[in-house]
Every structure is written in C-alpha cells, then in structure tokens.
Amino acid sequence: MRRVFAESAATLLAVFAREIDSLERMSRLLVSTLARGRTVFFCGNGGSAAEAQHLATELVVRFVRNRGALPAMALGADGSMLTAAGNDLGFDRVFARQIEALGHPGDLLVAMTTSGRSPNMIQAVRAARARGVQVIGMTGEAGKAFRGRR
Template sequence: MVLEELNYHKQIIEKVIAALVPQIEQGCKILTDTLISGSKVLLAGNGGSAADAQHIAAELTGRFVKERKALPAIALTVDTSALTAISNDYGYDRVFERQIEALARPDDLFIAISTSGNSTNILNALRSARAVGCKTLGLSGRDGGAMNDLCDLNIVIPDTNTASIQEMHILIGHIFCKSVDQLY
C-alpha cells in the first residue's frame, strides 16, 4: 500500500511538472510583485484548504527558510469571532466576502484555495476581491470549477483526489514562499 500511494503521488507531481510550471512561475511573480509594491496578501479556504491558507500566511508573516522582514499576509480563516458573527448574521456563504470588503484594498492579492473550485463562500470572496480591485490567484483541482472565471490566474491540479490536490497546493504554496525568500 505504501509504495502504491507514493507512486500515485509521483504521477501527480509528474503531471504538475508537465502542465503547470509556467502557471506556478506566474503565480510566484504575482505574489512577489504584490509584496514588493507594499500591498498585502489575503488567503482563504475551507477545511484542509483553510489550513493551507493559514500555513502560507504564517510563512509570509514569519519566515519560510531565510531570515527576512515580516510580510503582510492574513488568513481569513483564523478569527473565530468574525467567522461566527458573519456566518450567523449573513450566512456562511458570505464569511470571506465580508472580510474582503473590510480588509482588502486595490492591488492587494487574494489567494483563494478550493479543491473543487466551486465553494460558494470562496466564489463570493473572489467576486468581492475583484470589485475592490484586488488581484486574484486561485489554487484549485479537478477542472478548476467556477474559479476559472473569477481568478486572474487559477492553478488547477489535474486530479480528482482531494487529499492529493491539497498536497500539491501546499507544495505550490512552499514554492511561492521560496520565491519570496529570494527577494531578500
């Protein structure tokens, strides 16, 4: 079973390398340009994608590998008071949208993470981010879902297994963070 699982992941990585290197490089540039300009990064996702959003935000505000200055990144998944109040008052479908309205400014970057590409609260947040003038970068899977139409760049992992898609998302997140480290 272990060898079978590792070989499955090896196949996904080979697909990602074959299909997505230019998009990942473009995502690195969008992120680094945002931070160089002094703008901030906002991230959101649900479940494991929320954990990925928090992980990437922590690598930016703390550090990835290289010692450098703290950079502005906010995971919209961590404020339990905001999450519960917004969900209670407006519904969970608007939980990230309302935070984008409150926190996002033109030229900020919103990184939306959804393995299906169809999470309603993520789609609403993307619409809100675009209305504010944010750049939008997606990490999704399967066929990219509705995020394809709402992201400036949607990096779609060509697989249907949620766990494998999430594993590729955090790998790409680490590549993003390494590109940031190279600025300093």
C-alpha cells in the same frame, strides 16, 4: 506504502510539468504584490483553509531563511469573526466580508478550492474584484469553472 508515495510523487511531477507556466505567473504576481508593500490574503475551506493558514504564516514569520515579516493573512482563521459573519451574514459571505473590510487595490487574494463551486469562495472573489484586489484561483481539476466566476 511505497506505492502510495510513488503515486504521490508521480502526480506532483505531472502537475508541475503541466502547470509550470501558471505556477511561475502566480509566483511573479505574489512577489510583485509583496514588493509593492501590499497584502496577500489566502482563503479556503477544510484542508484548503489549513493550507491558507500555513502559507500566510510562512510569509509573516519566515520561510527558509530569516527575513522581515511580509503582510499576509488567512481569512477565516479568526474563529470569532468566522462564526459572527456566518451567523449574521451567512456562511457564503464570511470571506467576502473580510475582503470588504481589509482589501485594497493592489492587494492579492489567493482563493483555494478543490471544487470551484463553494459559494463563500465565489463571493470572496467577487468582493476582491469589486475592490481592485487581484485574484489567484487555485482549484482541482473539477474547479475549472471557478476561473470564470465574476
């Protein structure tokens, strides 16, 4: 058990050291989006969907200290919308459809995907860019191709 925790801690420190500049840019973009009163949307599949819900909840409810609610939403968290869009439009469009309905110029989409190849994530990014929604893509090492998707 100690070895597992030690390896996890070492991985986190290595990622932090390697990605600190990117993390700071993402943080500044998120803060500036919220400071302008714009909405932050999060989306992901599987574990990333759970993290999307967690992050949106922290912004809406509270994080560390009490403060006013911040506009954030986890796409795909509404089971009725997810299944209706999946059934009627195809699962590739479930996040894009919500961005088309709710996204406005100056909003922010945080798209989290380990592989970077999920069609529904690619479609969400395309829909966001078409509407003037800023995009942060968070991927695993295998997902480097995601950043160039249009």
